[in-house]
Amino acid sequence: MNMKWIPYRGESYLDYPATIEWCQSLAKAYPDWVKLEEIGMSRHGRPILLITIGNMKGDYLSRPAFWTDGGTHASEWTGVMTVLYSVSKWIEGLSHNDKSLCEWFHRHTVFALPCISPDGFQALQQGEPFMRSTLRPPKEEEVRRGFEPCDVDDDNVVRWMRWKHPSGSFVIDEENPSLMRPRRLDDPTEKAYFFCQEGKFLQWDGISWTSASLKYGCDLNRNFPVFWKPYNMIGLDGGDYPLSEFESRLVFDTFVSRAYIAAAVTNHTYTGCILTAPHRPETPLPDSDILMMEALAKEAVVGTGYRVFRFYPDFVYDPKNLITGAWDETITCLFGIPAYSTELWDPYGFCGIHQTNPAREFIVPNFENILQMMRKFSSLPNTMTAWKPFDHPQLGNVEIGGIDYLRTIRNPPVNFLAAECQKGFQICDRIRKTLPDVYIKTKLIKFSENIMKLECIFENYGYLATNLLQHAETLRYPPKSSVKMSVSDNIKIVEGMLEQSVPSLDGWGMLSSIFKRHPTYAMLPQKSNATKITWLLQGNGSITIQWKMGRAGKGIEKINI
Ligand SMILES: [Zn+2]
Structure with a gap:
């Protein structure tokens, strides 16, 4: 064994270059068990990697296989880390001659694709403004006007920005002045603030307090073929047509060319749950499939504290605009393979708050719960940047600072990452055991x-x-x-x-x-x-x-x- 490969144990968030290096050293250390492939390039030319684990001496492509992936969404780093963590667990088991694992990997294969959208993943690791998936640019002819998040104080990180204005919808939270809370009727006008990501106005008229359309609005998880439509939710779109994006097409082609994939888990954040079929009332799945998948999901989450939701009707953002073109529904309904999404990490649960209907609460927010959660996170070390006055070129006096959203709410603070990866691994490890044999x-x-x-x-x-x-x-x-x-x-x-x-x-x-x-x-x-x-x-x-x-x-x- 090559001593240079170190199992990933969730001790930190790896960025994309470190992820590539880690995968390469793994493949070098375990040529009998691991094959590393570059399935293609992202829009910006980053390699998209596929790790295959199996007995490489035999025909590993002829065996039933389990598929897992992460990083469809740029900010959901825990999913990427869970794939690396799971691969580490399996490889460690194999290298310690764990009998049942060795037997299983002689008869089955695992395909693990750590990061579907490396461009977005790396951009957010480097402090770029929040984006959903990829760096697909706006259409050339699109006129973009209004506020756009960007780094204005040259510290290379896009944080939060607040400035006083009578039209603002926020005030400083009395309980924790580093946080902003929604403005109420009884709040005096002079306490009102505008509050948003750090940024500047494009082509500003000096009076309109509006956002520009998203620079990178593509959501890869709405770009897959099943039930695809020109989706739009909060400015996010599902691409121009099914598989219009480099990344979704590569993942799709890679998946379909491996004929014996028999179960799949695609990793996301957040909620602390596993999502199962059906996605809509007109699902083509018979009840027996829906019930079997749900029963399996319930078994997969035992001991993790995760909940099981059916996409429909339990995990619906907007009942009038059901999500379409999702990867897991494509795998389930187009290929007939049981596929799940995990939503790793429950920031509310971590703060002692129970969300009854997490997806709906995203669209119909419970401000008290949200504030309670943010107050808890802001009390942890290294989660907040103190507000600093800044002379904004368009707005004059503003303050820049606020919570580190990506390492509190969207993903766990780094001290809690390993525990979350372990939960994600447990789910994947149980589902891989279901493969036909x-x-x-x-x-x-x-x-x-x-x-x-x-x-x-x-x-x-x-x-x-x-x-x-x-x-x-x-x-x-x-x-x-x-x-x-x-x-x-x-x-x-x-x-x-x-x-x-x-x-x-x-x-x-x-x-x-x-x-x-x-x-x-x-x-x-x-x-x-x-x-x-x-x-x-x-x-x-x-x-x-x-x-x-x-x-x-x-x-x-x-x-x-
Ligand atoms: Zn996601």
Whole structure:
């Protein structure tokens, strides 16, 4: 082992160059287990990396695989760090010869894509103004006018800015004067402030207190094909058409070219929850899939304190404008693969506040809860920059300072990062254990004087069925199941087909029957987890059986008679 690779344990937030270096040293240290690929470049030419973990001596692309990614959203660093943390945990287990993990990685593969949008990720690490995903520029013909966040005091970090004005909607919080609270009717006018990110006005008329349209408004997680539409929420858009962005297209193509991905987790922040199907009332998923995915999510979060929400109806920002073009819904509905989003880190929970409906509260804010949370964070070390007077070129006297949003609310303060990565890892680690796992048993039985019967049994020991979601049966894209036999010249097939399709095999966790896992009404399901194929053969020689078992992968068995 190369001693230069150090497992990532959540001790700090790595920036993108450090992330690349970390991945490269990992691949160098563990060539038998790890492959590092550059799947392409971001808009600004940063490599987008894919880590594959599996037994590299065999055909790791033929095995059922678990997919995890992070960094769709530029500010959600904990997701990126959770991918690195999870990879570290698996590699450490493998390098310590953890028996069950080694066995699992001989039969399965993990694809881990740490950062989907490295441009945005790195920009925010360097103190640029908040952005959702990528550095997609505004359209050339777009006229942008109004306030735009930027660094005005040349400290290379875009902080918060406040200035007194009778039209302002904020006042200084009496309880904690480093915070701003919403202005109330009883507040005197002379206490009113404008409060926003540090920045300047573009093409200002000197009187309009308005924001310019977002410079980088693209939300990659609205740019994927499923239910795509020209989305707009708080100025964020889903791109010009599905997969219009470099990053979403690369991730999409990388995913679809790996035929045996069988479960996926895409990591986001924040809320402290896992989000599961359905995304909308008109979902194509049958109830059995929705219930199975939810049951699995509930099991995945045990011990983390995370909650499980169905996107619809539990995690809806705006009921009249449901999100579209999301990556996890694309994986689930377009490919028939169970996929989840995690929203790592619960800043409210950390501050002792329970949010009943976190997504809705984003749009309909509870000011008291928000202030209570911010007061708590502002009491922690290194979370606040003291307000400093500054002579603004357009506004005159302003103050610049305020809370470090990215390391309190959007992501945990660094001291709490490791604990959050561990929760994200626990969820991924449990979901990877659900992959279908098909075992093949062959038996030769003497049938008559010179005829042998060959029995071939395929049995799935996995939680998931070989077709994964029931919904997958309605799709053309997912791989189907078939068995193909070839024999050497001196063997004659007396009975049995050379090629045959076989049904998908049930998994023990599937709700293929309503009472499948019901402790009171326990019964066996209608669908089988095993199938048997027999041939009658004459002669001596070699037999090759090529099998493909849906998402459970493919393989070859060789037998001599
Ligand atoms: Zn996100």
